[in-house]
Amino acid sequence: MDLDPAGSARRNACGPRSGAFGRPRPDPQGGRLDASRSREARPEETRSFPEGSLRIAAPHVVKVRDRASRRTDAQRHFKRYFQGGINMASIVQEPALTVRKLYQEYQAFGGKTVVLSGWVRNNRGQKEFGFIDLNDGSFFETIQVVYEDGKIENFKDVQKFRVGSSVAIEGILELTPLMKQPFEIKARKIDLLGDSPEDYPIQPKRHSREFLRENAHLRMRTNLFSAVFRVRSEVSFAIHSFLNARDFVYVHTPIITGSDAEGAGEMFRVTTLELESLVKSGAKEIDFGKDFFGKATNLTVSGQLQVESYAMAYRNVYTFGPTFRAENSNTQRHASEFWMIEPEIAFADLKDDMRLQEDMVKYIVNHVLTRCPKEIEFFDSFVEKGLKAKLEHVLATPFRTVTHHDAIEILIKSGETFENTPVQGEDLATEHEKYLTRHFNGPVFVMDWPKDIKAFYMRLNDDGKTVAAVDLLVPGSGELCGGSQREERLDMLLSRMKEMHVPEKDLWWYLDLRRYGGCKHAGFGMGLERMIMYVTGVDNIRDVIPFPRTPRNCEF
RNA sequence: GCCUCAGUAGCUCAGUUGGUUAGAGCACAUGACUGUUAAUCAUGGGGUCCUAGGUUCGAGUCCUAGUUGGGGCGCCA
Numbered sequence: 001m002d003l004d005p006a007g008s009a010r011r012n013a014c015g016p017r018s019g020a021f022g023r024p025r026p027d028p029q030g031g032r033l034d035a036s037r038s039r040e041a042r043p044e045e046t047r048s049f050p051e052g053s054l055r056i057a058a059p060h061v062v063k064v065r066d067r068a069s070r071r072t073d074a075q076r077h078f079k080r081y082f083q084g085g086i087n088m089a090s091i092v093q094e095p096a097l098t099v100r101k102l103y104q105e106y107q108a109f110g111g112k113t114v115v116l117s118g119w120v121r122n123n124r125g126q127k128e129f130g131f132i133d134l135n136d137g138s139f140f141e142t143i144q145v146v147y148e149d150g151k152i153e154n155f156k157d158v159q160k161f162r163v164g165s166s167v168a169i170e171g172i173l174e175l176t177p178l179m180k181q182p183f184e185i186k187a188r189k190i191d192l193l194g195d196s197p198e199d200y201p202i203q204p205k206r207h208s209r210e211f212l213r214e215n216a217h218l219r220m221r222t223n224l225f226s227a228v229f230r231v232r233s234e235v236s237f238a239i240h241s242f243l244n245a246r247d248f249v250y251v252h253t254p255i256i257t258g259s260d261a262e263g264a265g266e267m268f269r270v271t272t273l274e275l276e277s278l279v280k281s282g283a284k285e286i287d288f289g290k291d292f293f294g295k296a297t298n299l300t301v302s303g304q305l306q307v308e309s310y311a312m313a314y315r316n317v318y319t320f321g322p323t324f325r326a327e328n329s330n331t332q333r334h335a336s337e338f339w340m341i342e343p344e345i346a347f348a349d350l351k352d353d354m355r356l357q358e359d360m361v362k363y364i365v366n367h368v369l370t371r372c373p374k375e376i377e378f379f380d381s382f383v384e385k386g387l388k389a390k391l392e393h394v395l396a397t398p399f400r401t402v403t404h405h406d407a408i409e410i411l412i413k414s415g416e417t418f419e420n421t422p423v424q425g426e427d428l429a430t431e432h433e434k435y436l437t438r439h440f441n442g443p444v445f446v447m448d449w450p451k452d453i454k455a456f457y458m459r460l461n462d463d464g465k466t467v468a469a470v471d472l473l474v475p476g477s478g479e480l481c482g483g484s485q486r487e488e489r490l491d492m493l494l495s496r497m498k499e500m501h502v503p504e505k506d507l508w509w510y511l512d513l514r515r516y517g518g519c520k521h522a523g524f525g526m527g528l529e530r531m532i533m534y535v536t537g538v539d540n541i542r543d544v545i546p547f548p549r550t551p552r553n554c555e556f
Numbered sequence: 557g558c559c560u561c562a563g564u565a566g567c568u569c570a571g572u573u574g575g576u577u578a579g580a581g582c583a584c585a586u587g588a589c590u591g592u593u594a595a596u597c598a599u600g601g602g603g604u605c606c607u608a609g610g611u612u613c614g615a616g617u618c619c620u621a622g623u624u625g626g627g628g629c630g631c632c633a
Contacts, residue, residue: 058567131592163583180593199566204594207567207583208624265632302633327631328557341633426566430629446618479633527633539596540626552624 029469076496091416096258098138102173106183110175114185116143117168117193119221122204125159132161132190134169140227140374144184145169163204164196164221208545216547216556223532224382227375228544232532233370238367239320239341239528242360248343249314252321258295259506266326269296269338271292304342304523305457305510309485311344311521312513318343320528328551332540333478337549344523350459350468350485353522354445357472357481358399360526363445365391368535375536384537390475391535393442400440403448404428404466407436425450428471430478435477446471456500458484459520460492470524477534483524490514 097114118136128149133142149155160169171187201207201215202222212219219225240250256270272292288296304317310317323340343360345352369391380387402410411422411432419431419527428436429447436444447470448461460465468485487493495512497504504511532544544546547556 122594124595126592127589129590129592133593137558142593146591148590154562179591200583201566203567203583205567206594208626211567214625323633325632329630329631330557330627331629332627334632338633341618477633482633525633 005300094526099134099136099141099143100139102143102183103139103141106173108174109173110183111186112173114173115168115170115172116185117166120163120165120167120196122159123159123161124165130159130188132158132167132169134167134185135221135226137226140230140372140378145171145187146184147187147190147191152190154190155295157192158190159503161190161192162196162198162200164200164202165192166196167192180328194316209540211491212362213542213548214555220546223378224538225543227372227378228532228536228538229546231375231530231536232544234368234371235364235528235535236320236410238341238364239360241367242363243318246316248316249310251303251307251310251314251317251319253300253306253319255300256293256297257298257300257321258293259305261345265301266328266549267301268324268326268384270297270299274393280454301325302340302342302525304344304525305507307513308343308510309513310525311346311523312519315346316343332550333533335529335541335545335550337496338541338545339528341526341528342523344521346521348485348522349449349520350470350522351484353483353485353524354399354401354447354470357445357470357483357524358443361399361472361531363482364396364531365394366533369395379537383472384476397442399443399445399472401445401447402436402440404446404450405431405448407446410439411435425452426495427453433473433478434475437473443472443474443480446473451496454484456496456502458494460486460496468522472524474530474534476539477530478529479527480530480534481524481526483522485520485522488514488518488520489516 016471020290075270097116099116099118102109102114102116115136116136118134120132121135122131122133123140124131128273130147132145132147134145135142147155147158152158154323168189168191169185169187170189171185173183174186186328198201201211202218207222212222212225220229243250257543260520270292273286273288278286288294301323303321307317307319309355319340319342321339322337324337325334326336327334329336343356376388376391384390405424406428408424411418414435416435418429418431418435420431422428422432436446447468448466449458449469449471451458451465454467454469458469459468470481470483471479472481472483474480487496490511493511494504496502497507529541529544533539533541536544538544542550
């Protein structure tokens with residue numbers, strides 16, 4: 001039994017990650033680095049890190065200094081929840097050194113030996129030396145590795161390492177305050193782990209988005225998509241952390257549904273019936289009683305109805321998962337499979353719902369600006385000029401609100417010539433949304449929609465003509481969120497369902513929510529991909545979802 | 557689903573009113589180069605011009621159909 005976390009970390013670090021070089025080297029500096037402290041340190045703190053306390057063990061392994069700081073964050077976390085009896089050292093693995101960590105704390109690593117693994121983004125060989133731009137996936141930026149003839153054993157081979165190859169590198173980190181990059185690695189050893197032959201499609205040059213879409217399994221190795229999908233991860237995390245901090249309960253609503261009354265569009269049929277043999281047997285009708293669930297089933301188009309039932313028990317809840325629409329939509333803003341966040345709040349009205357939307361959007365924007373500054377900088381320069389200023393403006397400004405009636409008035413009085421003439425009581429066309437977001441110069445809520453163009457579950461306003469629905473429009477992504485206060489009055493809900501030909505028998509359980517302890521409540525759906533498009537400036541949904549599914553496209 | 561534009565080297569593209577052997581940059585290969593950073597320079601290899609049919613003495617170029625991709629609209633998040 002090994003109760004020494006540092007010792008364990010040392011062994012772990014010499015495992016698969018440093019496998020390229022076998023055993024760890026003896027400590028060249030004979031020193032140690034305070035692991036726990038450096039992990040917590042923010043860059044500005046790191047700069048004033050006392051030089052004397054820095055010592056290093058095996059090349060990239062950070063050891064600890066005293067008993068108080070002997071545990072890593074993860075170990076302390078475990079300790080807090082599982083007091084006693086647990087062997088932390090056997091569970092917690094010291095994370096490998098990454099390029100991200102070096103960029104955060106490079107001052108502290110000056111002159112130290114480091115070990116990295118990653119992929120060659122570019123290799124510029126010259127007669128007696130050369131430069132590899134290494135990206136290890138942990139950080140947007142590459143790190144420059146300098147190799148010299150005589151300083152490494154396999155100079156001639158390394159010169160030939162091609163773009164895309166995976167390599168392991170050992171070398172000394174040198175601070176280079178006068179160069180383009182603040183530091184670089186002087187290599188002592190470079191090993192090829194995986195070659196990348198000359199037909200590797202991703203080259204250090206501009207590729208079209210269309211080409212990269214057809215290489216969706218490789219495109220995240222480019223600057224653009226590396227940035228997009230890291231932001232996607234951060235946006236997702238921000239959503240959970242925003243709602244979790246407000247004590248929302250995360251509900252996993254079903255993917256397969258037996259109801260086709262969700263009313264959000266065409267659905268994908270789920271079946272185990274053997275369609276070929278049905279066709280061959282010449283069957284005129286399909287007996288869904290013989291299907292897997294004993295009834296016709298589909299992929300969900302929304303978890304809203306189910307999550308409403310959880311809101312009637314937990315008060316504040318949300319779903320966050322994939323959603324499927326079989327619409328034959330061919331636009332930059334639609335996909336057949338996408339991710340949606342659907343918060344639902346009890347004892348709340350439309351105003352509360354709008355406040356939540358605004359807070360959530362701002363929280364996400366702030367999180368991405370804080371956590372992905374390099375990525376945002378890149379989007380600002382190469383994707384959407386002025387993106388950063390746009391996002392900062394979003395944070396600084398309250399969202400505007402307009403009723404549907406007033407929005408139509410604005411359009412009518414705008415003097416613009418629209419292809420679709422704006423008419424009171426009718427829906428907004430895409431060109432109308434675009435005009436409104438320009439007019440208000442940022443996100444705008446459009447509320448109180450005509451009841452005939454909205455869903456049956458939306459609460460009828462006192463005017464009897466409109467419902468308490470709201471769309472949040474943003475420049476570029478169009479409708480980012482769509483929400484409403486729900487109709488909690490059973491009689492009103494029933495008459496609306498009758499009006500709109502929604503079958504009561506499938507939704508008996510939904511109606512029960514109004515019968516037993518019903519209360520006013522509201523919620524909304526946010527398209528994850530539309531949020532990502534908004535914060536990155538990337539204008540095609542197919543470029544913000546890892547493997548996009550659209551009509552006639554299900555490759556990968 | 558409707559409208560529209562495009563498909564030429566591994567990638568990004570040029571290719572004139574139809575005319576001889578279809579070009580460039582990057583990538584790749586070989587060489588040069590003592591600090592490059594989408595390095596640079598020299599040399600070289602690399603093409604079913606999306607597919608099928610048609611017009612023509614002759615088609616990368618014109619016509620028809622198909623196919624794949626882009627953009628706009630509708631449906632929505």
